[in-house]
Structure formats: C-alpha cells, structure tokens
Amino acid sequence: MSQTADIAARFAAVAPPCDFWSLRVMGSRSEHLGVTRGVIDPVALSDDFGAMVTVHAGGGLGYAATSDVSASGLARAGRDALAWANRSAGRMVAPLPVRSGAPVHHDTEDTPRVAWTAVSRGDKIARLVQQAAQLKHRDTIADWSAELSFTDEESVQATSAGDFIRQRRGIVIPGLSASASDGSETQTRTLGRGGVIRQGGLDALEDLGFWTAAPRIADEALELLAAPDCPTGAMDLLLAPDQMYIQIHESIGHPLELDRILGDERNYAGTSFVTLDMFGSYQYGSSLLNVTFDPGVAGEAASYAFDDEGMPAEKQYLIRNGLLERPLGGAFSQTRAKASGVANARACSWNRPAIDRMANLNVEAGASSFDGLVAQVENGIVMETNVSWSIDDSRNKFQFGCERARLIKNGLIGAVVKNPNYRGISATFWRNLKGLGNAATVQVLGTPTCGKGEPNQAIRVGHASPPGLFADVQVFGGG
Amino acid sequence: MQEHFLAVADALQAQLKGDEGYLARFSGETSDFVRFNRSAVRQAGAVEQRYLTLELFRGKRHASQTLTLSGDGESDQAAARHAVTTLRDILADAAEDPHFLINTAPQSTTRTLPSAVARPEEGVDAVLAAGAGHDMVGFYAAGPMHHGFANSFGQRNWDTVQAFNVDLSFYLRADKAVKMTHAGTAWDAKAFAAKADGAKGRLAALARPAQTITPGGYRVYLAPAAVEEVMSMLSWGGFGLAGHRTATTPLIKMVEQGVTLNASVTLSENNRDGVAPGFQNEGFIKPDRVTLIEAGRYMDTLASPRSAAEFGAVQNGADAHESPMSLDLAPGTLPAADILETLGTGIYIGNLWYLNYSDRNACRLTGMTRFATFWVENGEIAAPLNVMRFDDTVYRLLGDNLVALTAERDLLLSTDTYEARSTRSMRMPGAIIDDFKMTL
Numbered sequence: 074m075s076q077t078a079d080i081a082a083r084f085a086a087v088a089p090p091c092d093f094w095s096l097r098v099m100g101s102r103s104e105h106l107g108v109t110r111g112v113i114d115p116v117a118l119s120d121d122f123g124a125m126v127t128v129h130a131g132g133g134l135g136y137a138a139t140s141d142v143s144a145s146g147l148a149r150a151g152r153d154a155l156a157w158a159n160r161s162a163g164r165m166v167a168p169l170p171v172r173s174g175a176p177v178h179h180d181t182e183d184t185p186r187v188a189w190t191a192v193s194r195g196d197k198i199a200r201l202v203q204q205a206a207q208l209k210h211r212d213t214i215a216d217w218s219a220e221l222s223f224t225d226e227e228s229v230q231a232t233s234a235g236d237f238i239r240q241r242r243g244i245v246i247p248g249l250s251a252s253a254s255d256g257s258e259t260q261t262r263t264l265g266r267g268g269v270i271r272q273g274g275l276d277a278l279e280d281l282g283f284w285t286a287a288p289r290i291a292d293e294a295l296e297l298l299a300a301p302d303c304p305t306g307a308m309d310l311l312l313a314p315d316q317m318y319i320q321i322h323e324s325i326g327h328p329l330e331l332d333r334i335l336g337d338e339r340n341y342a343g344t345s346f347v348t349l350d351m352f353g354s355y356q357y358g359s360s361l362l363n364v365t366f367d368p369g370v371a372g373e374a375a376s377y378a379f380d381d382e383g384m385p386a387e388k389q390y391l392i393r394n395g396l397l398e399r400p401l402g403g404a405f406s407q408t409r410a411k412a413s414g415v416a417n418a419r420a421c422s423w424n425r426p427a428i429d430r431m432a433n434l435n436v437e438a439g440a441s442s443f444d445g446l447v448a449q450v451e452n453g454i455v456m457e458t459n460v461s462w463s464i465d466d467s468r469n470k471f472q473f474g475c476e477r478a479r480l481i482k483n484g485l486i487g488a489v490v491k492n493p494n495y496r497g498i499s500a501t502f503w504r505n506l507k508g509l510g511n512a513a514t515v516q517v518l519g520t521p522t523c524g525k526g527e528p529n530q531a532i533r534v535g536h537a538s539p540p541g542l543f544a545d546v547q548v549f550g551g552g
Numbered sequence: 553m554q555e556h557f558l559a560v561a562d563a564l565q566a567q568l569k570g571d572e573g574y575l576a577r578f579s580g581e582t583s584d585f586v587r588f589n590r591s592a593v594r595q596a597g598a599v600e601q602r603y604l605t606l607e608l609f610r611g612k613r614h615a616s617q618t619l620t621l622s623g624d625g626e627s628d629q630a631a632a633r634h635a636v637t638t639l640r641d642i643l644a645d646a647a648e649d650p651h652f653l654i655n656t657a658p659q660s661t662t663r664t665l666p667s668a669v670a671r672p673e674e675g676v677d678a679v680l681a682a683g684a685g686h687d688m689v690g691f692y693a694a695g696p697m698h699h700g701f702a703n704s705f706g707q708r709n710w711d712t713v714q715a716f717n718v719d720l721s722f723y724l725r726a727d728k729a730v731k732m733t734h735a736g737t738a739w740d741a742k743a744f745a746a747k748a749d750g751a752k753g754r755l756a757a758l759a760r761p762a763q764t765i766t767p768g769g770y771r772v773y774l775a776p777a778a779v780e781e782v783m784s785m786l787s788w789g790g791f792g793l794a795g796h797r798t799a800t801t802p803l804i805k806m807v808e809q810g811v812t813l814n815a816s817v818t819l820s821e822n823n824r825d826g827v828a829p830g831f832q833n834e835g836f837i838k839p840d841r842v843t844l845i846e847a848g849r850y851m852d853t854l855a856s857p858r859s860a861a862e863f864g865a866v867q868n869g870a871d872a873h874e875s876p877m878s879l880d881l882a883p884g885t886l887p888a889a890d891i892l893e894t895l896g897t898g899i900y901i902g903n904l905w906y907l908n909y910s911d912r913n914a915c916r917l918t919g920m921t922r923f924a925t926f927w928v929e930n931g932e933i934a935a936p937l938n939v940m941r942f943d944d945t946v947y948r949l950l951g952d953n954l955v956a957l958t959a960e961r962d963l964l965l966s967t968d969t970y971e972a973r974s975t976r977s978m979r980m981p982g983a984i985i986d987d988f989k990m991t992l
Contacts, residue, residue, distance in 0.1 A: 110798070110862070113647050115607075118638070119618040123601065136597030141622040157596045160673060164680060166592040195645050216798035254799035257808040258913055261800070337589045339729065340690040340721040343905075422971075424599045461908040465920040465939045467727055470992050472918045472941060474910055492911050496941070496992050527587050527691035527719075528599070528969035551911030 076100075078239060080124060080142045081231035087148035088233065089155040093129040093172055095232040097381060098122075098142070099423040104189075106198055107220030107248075108205035113198060114220070123423035128154040129169050133162030138424040170408040176235030177385075179378055183242040185274030189223045192275060197221060200284070207287035208251040213298065214291060215254035216261075221278075222246040230383050238379045244533065246270050246521055247283045253294040260297035260491055262290045262476055265315045266458055270374045270519045270533060277372055293477060296489055303478055303493040303550030309453030309507075310495055310546040311446055314516035316475050318536035319459040321436055322520065324499035325357070325364055326534070328468035329391055330525075331402025332429040335409055342525045343466030346500060347397070349410055355397040358503030363437035364392040366401060366415040373535035374519035375419075375432035382427050384416035391415075391434075395504070402429050421530040428526050433519075433535035439509025446508045446542045448484040454548055455479050455486065455540075456493045464499075472496040492551030502543065510539030553580050553602065553698045554662075554710050556625060560604060561702035563629035567636045568704060574636070575607040575654060577833055578700035580621075581973055584672045586692040588720070591683030596676070598695075601972070605833075606632060608639035612648040615639045653857035653867065655835035658707035663830065667714035669694045670739035678741055679718060682748035686755075690720030694739075697973055699829040711829035713737065713975065718744065719967045721923065722751055728758045728936055731777075731903060731923040735965040754924060763927045763935040769987035771898035771955075773891055773928075776962035776980040781904040783819075783879055783978060785917055786946065791821075791844050792874025793855040797863045802915045802946075806850040811947060813848040814954040818882035820844055821854060823869065826878025827965065828975040832856075838869030844876075848951075880979045884957025893931040894956060894984055899940075900926040900933065910943050918943040918991070941992040948987070955984040 077098045084096045100122040107114035123140040124147065135157025137150040204219035227241040249264040264286050271277035278284060312320060328345040332338060347355070357364075368376050368386035377386055384404055391399050402410060403418030406429050418427040447455070461474030478493035479486050519535035557578045564574050580602035587594040602621035607614055617635045621628045670678070675692050682688065694716035701709040717735040732751035734744050774782070786802065795801035805811040823830060824840040831837055834857045843851045854870035886894060899921075907919035918941060925937045958981040968974035 112649065112651060112862075115649055115652075116615040116642050116646065117618075118616070120620060121618075122620045127597075133593075134595070136595070138597070138599040138601070140601055140620045141624065143622065143624065146622065146624075153598045157598065157672075160676060161593040161596045164593045166589050166594045194642070216800055252798065252800050257799075257804045259799045259804060335589070336687075336689060336723075337587070337594055339589075339723060340719060340731070344727055424601050426595050426597060428595075461910060461918070463906045463908040463918050463920065463941075465941070466905055466922050467939070470920065470939065470941050472908075472910065472943070472992070474908070492913075494910050498992075524970065528583075528585050528693065528973075531970055551914055551916065 077227055077229040081229050081237065083144050084126065084147045085231065087144055087151060089128060089151040091128045091130040091155055091158065093233050095127045095230060096124060097420065097423065098124045098229045101224050101226040103222060103224040105220065105222045106194070106201060107218060108201045109218045110216060111205060111209060113202065116194065121422060124150065125423050125426065126150045126154045128158045130155055130158040131162040132169065133158040133160065133165060134169055135161060136426050167409040170404045172232065172234045177383060178237050180239045181378060183272065185243055186276040188274045189243060204249060204287045208249065208291045210288070210291050211295060213253045213255060213295060214251050215259065216252040218248065218250050219287070220248040230381070232383065236383050238383055240377055240379065242272050243274050244270065244272055244374065245274065245277050247278055247281060249283070249287055249290050251291045251294045253298045255298055258298060260294055262294040262297065263458060264290060265518060266460060266476065268315050268318050268459060268518045268520055270521050271372050271517065272374060272376055273372050297477060297491045300489045300491045302552060303490040303548065305549040307545050308548055309450045310543045310548060311450065311453060311455040311481065312541050313455065313457035314538045314540055315458045315518060316456050316473065317436065317538040317541050318518040319462050320473065321434060321536050321538060322431065322523070322534065323462060323464045324468060324471055324502065326401070326431040326434045328499060329401045330429045331400040331406035331410055331412065331414055334400060335406060338525065341527050343468065346467040346469045349412060352397055352400060352412065356395050356504065357392050357397045358395045359506040360395045361439055361506050361509050362392055362395045362503055363390065365390050365435050365437060366417065367433050367435050368416070370433055370435065370517065370535065370537055373433045373517050373537055374533045375535045380416040380418045381420045382418040384418065386416035389415050401431060403427065419532060421532040425526065425528060425530045430532055431523060431534040435537040436509065436539065436541065438512040438515050438539050440511055441508050443510055443514050443540060446510060446540060447481055447486055449508055449542060450481040451483055453481040454493065455481060469499050471499060490550065493548065494550065495546050495548045497546055505544040506541055507544050508542035514539040554700065556623065556628070557700045558708065559625055560629055560632050561708065564606065564632055564636065565704060567633050571610055573609050573704035575835060576702045577605040578698065579603050579972055580698045581695060583693055583695040583973060586676050588679060588683065589689045591680065591686060591688040604632065606635050606639065608636060608643060609652065610643050612650065612652050613643045613646040614649060614652055615642040615646060651858045651861040653834065653861040655707065656705055658705050659837050660708045661830060661837065662710045664712040665714065665737055667737040668739060669714050669716050675716065675739065678744055679720065682745065686752060687723040688720055689723065693717045693969060693973060697975065701831050701835055703835050707835050709831040713827055717965060717967050722755055724755050724758045727939065728762065729923050730754045730758065733967060757926060757933050758924065758936045760935045762938050764938045765940060765990065767991050769989055771895060771986050772988040773895045773898070773900045774983045774985065775902045776982050777964060778901045778904040779881065779980045779983050780964050780978050781907050781919065782917065782946070782949065783881065783980065785907045787875045787879060791854050791876055793853040793859040793863060793865055794874060796853050802909060802912045803850065804913060805915065805947065813845060813947065813950045814952070815848045816884055816954065816957055817848050817950050818846050820880045821876045822878045822880035822979065825979065826977050828877040832869050832871045836867060836869050842868050877976050881981060883959050883961050883981045886956040886958045886984065888958055888960045891958065891982065892928055895928050896931060897929050899937060900928050915946040916944065917946060940990045942989060943991045944989040949985050953986045955986055958982040
C-alpha cells in the first residue's frame with residue numbers, strides 16, 4: 074500500500090487555494106475465515122481505499138471524501154471541500170484551531186511476532202475446523218461457530234503545513250461461540266462475545282487463549298443450561314475483565330468524551346452527565362480508581378503514535394485516585410472547551426471525518442490477586458462476559474447482563490447461575506469500587522464496533538482492565 | 553453509476569473460464585452530510601463512494617472480494633479482472649459449500665424513484681433557519697443512493713433512490729428536548745418548516761418542572777418512534793430462519809411453546825411499500841410481503857438462500873442477516889386524536905433508547921425513555937418526565953397488556969449511516985400498554 078504516500082504528493086499539486094488543507098488516505102485489506110455449524114464459510118476478502126480532503130477557508134471547514142485518488146479525482150474533492158468550507162464560513166459552531174509548530178514527519182509499520190500470512194489460509198481454516206468440532210461436542214449444542222478476521226490497515230496524513238504521517242498496523246478479531254439448547258431454553262457461551270480484539274498478528278491468538286478455549290466454552294454452555302437463575306438482591310459484585318471492559322466503555326469512556334459534553338452528540342449518541350466544571354474537582358470513583366488514555370499499550374486495539382488529525386498521542390490520566398482530571402477530546406474540542414484533552418480525534422475510514430473517540434481507555438491495575446478479591450466477599454457474585462448493555466443518553470442509569478456468573482459466599486466461589494444482570498448509576502457505581510486485581514489479572518480487550526457520530530461511525534477501541542469488585546449492587550436474573 | 557456498473561459486469565463476464573460464474577453487487581452513494589450543534593454548523597462535507605462485491609463460483613465452491621471502485625471505467629474494470637484472478641486462486645483450494653444457493657433464472661429489474669432533493673445551500677439554509685433562536689442539534693443527509701446486481705446468467709438489477717433525511721433535536725435544557733425527522737425524495741421547504749415549527753411548539757410542555765416517578769408498573773403510550781425501537785430489537789435475530797432453527801431467536805417461546813401475542817399484532821416484511829431494493833445479494837427477487845406474525849401467532853421467518861439450503865426451507869428474498877428491511881406493524885383502531893384520553897393517567901413516551909435483552913429466552917427487553925416523554929393526568933399533559941429505565945417482556949407489552957394500536961401509522965425511514973446510508977424503513981402505529989414495568 075505504498076501508493077498512499079504517492080497520493081499525498083499528488084494532492085499537494087492540485088490542492089485548492091485555502092487557509093489550510095489536510096489529506097487523509099486510508100486503505101485496508103480484510104480477510105474473514107470461519108466455520109459455522111460445521112460448514113466452512115466461503116472466504117471473504119474486503120479491500121477499502123479512499124481519501125478525505127479537509128479544507129479551512131475564511132473560518133469555515135469543509136470535507137470531501139472520494140475513492141477516486143487520481144489527480145483529477147483529488148482536485149475535484151479539493152474543490153468540493155472548499156465549497157463546503159465557504160458554505161459553512163461564518164456559521165461554524167466555534168473558531169477553528171490554528172495549526173502551529175514544526176512540520177511532523179512520522180513513518181512506521183507495526184511488525185507482529187507472527188504475521189497473519191505466516192500460516193497458510195488452508196492451515197488456518199483447518200485449525201478453525203478443529204475448534205468448531207470441539208465446540209460441537211454434544212447434541213444439545215444447537216449453534217456453534219469459530220472464526221478469524223484480520224485487517225491490514227494503513228493511513229497517511231499530509232497537510233499544507235508540511236506534515237507527513239504514515240502508520241500501518243494489523244488487527245485480529247477472533248470468535249468462538251457455542252449455544253446449548255433444550256426446548257425453549259438456550260444458553261450461549263463465547264470467547265469474550267465481541268470484546269476480543271488485538272493489534273498484531275497470529276501471536277495475539279495465543280495470548281488470548283483462542284486455540285484452547287473451545288472445550289471450556291462448550292462445557293460452560295451446557296453447564297448454564299442446567300443452572301438455576303441468578304438471584305435477586307443487593308450484593309457485592311465482582312466483574313471479570315470481559316465485563317469490566319464494557320462497564321468502562323459505557324459509564325466512563327462515553328461520558329468523558331468532550332464532544333458529548335459540548336453537545337455534538339445530543340441528537341444521536343447522547344449527552345453526558347459530566348460537565349466542564351467537574352474536571353479537577355469531581356470524585357468519579359473511589360480512591361482505587363485510576364483511568365488512563367494510553368495509546369502505547371502493545372497489542373491493544375487503538376494503539377497509535379498520532380491521531381487522525383495529526384496530534385501526537387501519549388498516555389494521560391483521566392481519573393487519578395478517583396478524581397476526575399481530563400476529558401477525552403481532540404484538538405478542535407479542546408479549542409472549543411478551552412480545556413486540556415488527549416489525541417483522540419479519529420475516523421473509522423476514509424469516508425468519515427474525525428471526531429472524539431475513546432481509543433485505548435484503561436483501568437490501571439490494583440493490588441489484589443483474583444483470589445484476594447474473592448476473599449473479600451461475604452455475599453456476592455462474580456459475573457463474566459458481557460451479553461447485554463444499555464445506558465441512558467446522559468450515560469448515567471445503566472443495566473448490563475452477562476453470559477455466566479458464580480455465587481460467592483464467605484470468600485469462596487460457589488454455584489454457577491444463568492441470566493445474570495445488574496443495574497446502577499454511573500455517578501455512584503464507581504465510588505463503590507472496593508477492589509481491583511493486580512497486574513497479573515489485567516486483560517487487554519476492547520470492541521471493534523463502538524458506534525457514534527453523524528454520519529455514523531463504528532470504530533475500534535481498546536480497554537485493558539483487571540477484575541473489579543463493587544459493593545452494594547442491585548443484581549437480578551431472568552424470567 | 554449504472555452504466556459504470558454494467559461495464560464492470562461485462563468485463564467480469566469476459567474474464568470467466570470454464571464452468572466459472574459470478575455474482576456482482578454494487579452499492580454507491582453521493583452524499584451531502586452536514587452536522588449541526590447549537591444551531592450552527594459542526595461539520596459539513598460530501599462523500600462519494602462506490603463498492604463492488606464480486607463472488608466467483610465454480611460449482612459449489614465460491615469466495616468473495618469487496619473492492620472500492622474509483623469511478624474510472626478502465627481502472628475499475630482492471631481491478632475487477634484482478635479480483636477474479638485472486639478469487640480463482642482461492643477456489644483452487646476451497647471446499648464445496650453445501651449451502652450455496654443462488655438465483656439461476658435471470659430476473660432483471662430497474663427502479664429509479666422520481667426525486668427532487670434540495671441544493672446543498674437550500675437544505676442547510678432551511679435547517680439553520682429552523683434552529684435560529686433555539687438550541688438545535690442534528691444532521692442533514694441528502695443525495696442519490698445506488699444498488700446493483702449482476703450475474704453470469706445475464707441478470708441485471710438496478711435501484712436508484714435520491715433521498716434526503718433531516719434528523720434534528722430542539723433542546724430546552726439539559727436532556728429535555730423534542731426530536732423530529734423529516735425524510736423523503738422530494739424536498740418541500742414549507743413542509744419542513746411546518747414540521748420544525750411543530751417540534752418547537754412542543755418545547756413549551758418541556759418548560760414545566762420535570763417529574764420523577766418511582767419504579768413500578770405504569771400505563772404508557774409508545775409513539776411510533778418508540779414502537780420502532782422495540783421492533784428494532786426484535787429484528788435482531790427475532791425473525792430469521794437460522795435463529796429459529798438454532799433456537800437462538802428471542803421469539804423461541806412462540807416457536808417452541810406456541811406462545812402468542814395480542815390478536816391485534818400482525819407483523820410483516822412489506823417489501824412492496826419499503827424503500828429498499830427489490831432484489832437480494834444472491835439475485836432473488838423479494839416477494840411483495842412476508843407475514844411474520846399474524847393476529848398474534850407466529851407465521852413465518854425471513855429465509856435467506858443460505859439458510860434455506862441449510863435447513864431445507866424455501867428462500868423468501870432475505871439477505872444473510874435475515875433482518876427485516878421494511879417491517880410493517882398493522883394499524884389498530886385508536887384514532888390519534890384519542891390517544892391522551894385513552895391513556896388517561898400515565899406516561900406519553902415519544903422515544904425509547906438503547907434497548908437490549910435482559911433475558912433473550914423470555915424476550916425481555918430493557919431500555920430508556922428519551923427526548924419528549926411526559927407524565928399525563930386525566931388525558932392532559934402534566935409535566936416532562938425525567939428519564940426512566942424499563943425492563944419488561946415483549947409477551948407482556950404486545951400480549952395481554954396491549955390496550956390499543958393507533959389507526960394512523962408513521963413511515964420511519966432509517967437515519968442510519970454506518971458505512972453507507974441505510975434503505976431500511978418501518979411503518980409503525982403507536983401503542984397504549986398497561987403495566988409497563990419501570991425499574992430505575
């Protein structure tokens with residue numbers, strides 16, 4: 074995909090007269106392999122390639138995206154972007170940020186330990202067939218699948234200020250699922266159900282336990298089918314990392330997005346209970362809670378050196394010892410809010426403009442072993458693997474469901490229960506955090522489909538977290 | 553874009569060898585996208601995109617590749633020819649797929665809906681004028697959407713819809729707002745202004761002090777946009793053949809135990825009156841209507857060709873996701889003018905938000921109220937309501953607790969723009985429901 078660098082030079086020669094322009098070229102090739110209910114899925118490849126031109130002119134901003142990256146196609150996109158900048162001039166929600174500083178030159182390609190292509194397509198499919206067979210080990214398994222997706226992605230940014238930034242990375246998304254059924258009751262276990270995503274290559278699969286998880290997943294689906302329903306009541310709640318990731322995502326990540334706080338998302342993804350005056354003084358959680366924006370975690374889904382508007386990315390504390398410090402906002406949001414932020418202006422593809430996104434949003438490790446967390450619980454429950462998520466448009470009243478839970482009595486884990494759910498309010502939930510796992514318990518997870526923006530964008534985000542223990546949570550089951 | 557696609561299809565045909573065949577799907581759009589906040593422009597621009605998905609087959613062996621097309625005939629045909637070579641190499645090692653089913657009897661169609669979309673300046677000016685003096689936030693999308701299909705049997709299908717969709721919220725304070733959508737194929741500035749004036753007129757009711765209710769069962773009215781949210785959740789695996797045959801459907805109790813909904817509930821995939829293309833990805837033509845639930849009883853599922861082959865059923869024009877594109881809930885008999893009086897004392901819910909399953913086997917949903925939601929006393933709007941969470945089963949909501957469906961229905965054109973502008977739509981009445989369980 075070295076043609077992306079050439080395209081930047083091609084546009085520079087035909088760029089329209091304006092105050093500032095930027096070009097973002099994004100290209101990707103994805104491959105999906107899978108086995109569904111014992112039958113090999115047809116191989117599906119997907120190539121995506123295009124460019125977005127953004128123009129500042131007379132205080133207005135316009136963009137134009139095109140898959141025609143010829144000189145004439147880029148010139149037309151430049152003219153279209155300029156026309157939109159002229160139409161929006163004098164009508165923008167806020168003054169545009171002014172590019173300053175020396176030109177940036179950055180050119181990197183991430184190199185995984187084991188490349189996707191290190192194993193042939195046929196051998197990868199053969200291994201998926203083996204996984205699928207292990208998932209279907211009883212007649213009561215009515216639905217099962219094993220799959221792998223890989224994307225080789227490259228982006229180039231160039232600006233009228235002389236910036237040139239090229240980044241290339243691989244993204245791997247594995248999936249395992251088994252549904253056990255008996256009459257009108259079906260229970261499903263998965264490998265992290267949509268919460269498992271990594272940068273890198275096939276080496277990430279070893280770290281995620283992908284090649285060994287199938288028998289356990291099938292056994293646990295059967296176990297759930299015979300399990301009693303989750304009890305109802307207020308109790309201690311221990312969340313595994315594959316539930317913590319979505320709890321962080323929905324009730325910390327989204328409310329801290331600066332564009333939400335500024336109102337951009339009120340018509341679609343929602344607003345936030347967090348207001349600008351809360352930064353620096355608001356106690357978001359207990360003193361155990363430390364939340365970071367960390368684009369430097371190896372293998373995490375949204376690690377990068379620069380965001381999609383060219384801002385250098387570095388680790389920042391958003392919440393330190395429970396105190397709210399910093400929002401998730403890129404350059405334009407920071408200008409509007411007159412607040413500090415992070416490098417998180419991101420676009421899901423060449424045909425969407427950059428907006429404030431989560432990227433890697435992590436809960437830093439605590440001090441307890443997993444057993445140490447369990448030992449703190451007199452009456453409680455441990456829940457794992459998110460299956461249901463819902464939260465109000467201010468990101469306050471939430472309800473989550475998990476695939477599997479186990480009761481905890483007097484510091485010991487007991488019976489498995491099905492259909493576990495809990496609900497609460499973000500503003501108080503994190504203050505009841507009373508334990509976090511140590512570094513050995515942290516899992517690097519995330520989601521490939523965080524939805525937001527108008528036009529809509531589904532983007533990859535990362536969440537690394539240990540298990541977390543919360544006091545006095547309303548827990549209930551199905552029915 | 554049609555001529556361009558047909559030329560690519562011809563290039564594909566010429567590239568085939570021996571007993572190879574192909575399917576080609578095209579989707580493209582030229583869209584103006586303008587985002588607003590605080591009655592000003594937040595982001596404005598244009599997107600032109602063209603995607604081709606080529607599926608090469610040889611007997612029961614097949615594989616696919618999606619490409620971004622540039623719009624240049626020569627380079628796009630070259631890219632398509634290269635994709636054939638790539639896929640040919642994959643087929644050399646591919647296993648036979650017992651579930652591969654495609655249409656082999658050509659049925660070519662063309663549909664271009666008449667349209668008159670506003671010039672970009674006109675649409676933006678109208679939205680900003682509507683927002684003047686108010687806190688308006690939202691989105692304007694307009695332009696043509698194209699979908700095409702071709703195969704090596706000579707079938708050619710094309711569909712062009714030139715449409716606009718204005719999706720706005722007028723905010724009074726904090727989370728108190730009125731939402732409006734205005735969509736269609738013929739821009740009418742007066743009709744838009746009237747609709748916006750209507751939305752702004754409802755802000756007065758939001759100015760009253762907000763009321764907070766305690767958890768419990770309430771009589772509610774769900775406006776059509778709120779019913780749409782419930783139906784969107786049911787559409788997530790509820791109506792597909794694969795979900796039913798693998799017992800993963802949330803309607804499993806209707807299938808396995810014969811549980812029924814209220815006799816006034818008749819749901820169908822109404823392809824004839826929707827805006828989605830009339831052909832699907834394997835080249836089958838969609839029937840005018842597939843009845844999914846009739847008078848409260850489970851009737852049929854949406855069956856994709858692949859599922860039909862796997863489960864020994866007959867395909868009925870569904871794509872692989874087996875989710876409705878044009879869902880139609882039959883109207884009831886309650887006149888819109890009688891909604892508040894029939895509701896009596898309870899909650900008028902304009903929109904629901906962020907629904908999900910709290911127990912899929914029980915078809916139990918949770919979600920939030922959002923935007924204009926009011927406490928109603930004795931048939932009169934009394935106060936805006938602070939947001940509440942509900943958690944209840946569809947068997948109760950659309951079963952014994954369903955009091956009435958309205959006689960009037962709204963055609964709700966999807967505002968989704970993930971990857972591309974959606975052609976999904978729903979035709980929904982409002983619903984009055986007893987003992988709707990609020991939990992938080």
